Amino acid sequence: MDLSDATWTDVRNLETDLAVVPVGSTEQHGPHAPLGTDVLTAEAVADAGIERVDREVVRAPAIPVGIAEEHRQFPGTMWVSEDTFRDYVGEAVASLAHHGFDRVVLVNGHGGNVDALREVGGRLTRNGDAYVVPFTWFEGVGEHTADMGHGGPLETGLLRHCEPDLVREDRIDEALAGAADGWGDWTSYVNLAYDAAEFTENGVVGDPEEGDARRGEELLSLAADGLARLLETVAERDVSRPERR
Template structure:
């Protein structure tokens, strides 16, 4: 059940305590992919996982702005501080829990959100009347995960599968030519670069041409299976505090 297209009376009839909250970012993804890529992919995986799950689950509207200052040099990128982001996620989860949807999966589409989501989920579980875990879709796709870049093969593949009209196919070659092979500038296990503009000319990491629609369909299937299995585990999980068991 998608909250955005239901009435409050529909929501009141929901017989579940499970919810998924897509979380993305509005940021550059090279010259060929839209600024909303991380939102679109998070929503696509959330939808596919909710459909695959054998039971009812509430799908909340996506959070569209995240921790993305590392892309600040590229026009259109929006960002908030980690503190603001964590507070927004925490309060959104609290509002879901107030309606009885207190087991929440944060379906994430942006690497810059990962650390903040893990921290805030822990705070929610320890201090609030809810349970939340982060699920970053591109970490759940098996061997494909090694190819995750930025505006590269995985994100481009999912876009080609779910919103092909948003991929500027005439700019893919330019995206390839200005891309870097990997994320960051590494020395002694340390990433010396804080901003993506330091190591990629046009914001792309990886080869977008390696992500066709067929691969996108496979990624969605893998992500959906993983999310459905996670929802099963959370629905069955004992959420009482360890010191009270």
């Protein structure tokens, strides 16, 4: 059930404790992909994963702004601090738990959110508020994960499959011309760059042309299958905390 479409009386009658919260970002994805890429992809994976499980799941509204200050040189990018993000996600999930939806999977579409979401999940779980785990879709697509860039083949491919009208196909050559080969500027295993503009001219990392709609369809299938397995596991898991040793 999508909470945005439901009434409170619909929600009152649900017999499930399992919820999914898509989490993304509003940030540049090069000249060819929309600022909402990370939200759109997280929502697509969340919905496809839910469709694959034979149980009721509450689908919460997406959280559209995340930890993205590294893209601040590119107009339209929005961000909040890590503290604000953790507090907001944590309180949003706690409100779900208040209504009995206390097994929660956070479906994430933005790399900058990863560490904070893991911290939020651990804190809420250890405090007994809810059992919360994050799932970042592009980490669950097998060998494709190695090609994850930014506005590159994975995100562009998934958009071409799910939201083709939002990809500016006439700007793909421009996107590639100003792209970086990899994320960051590395020496001695240290990333010297704090902002994306230090190593990519137009915000793109990777070749978006390598992400066609067929690849996007495969990515969605792989990510949704992984999410479905996770949802089943979370639904059946013993979430009581271990005793002190």
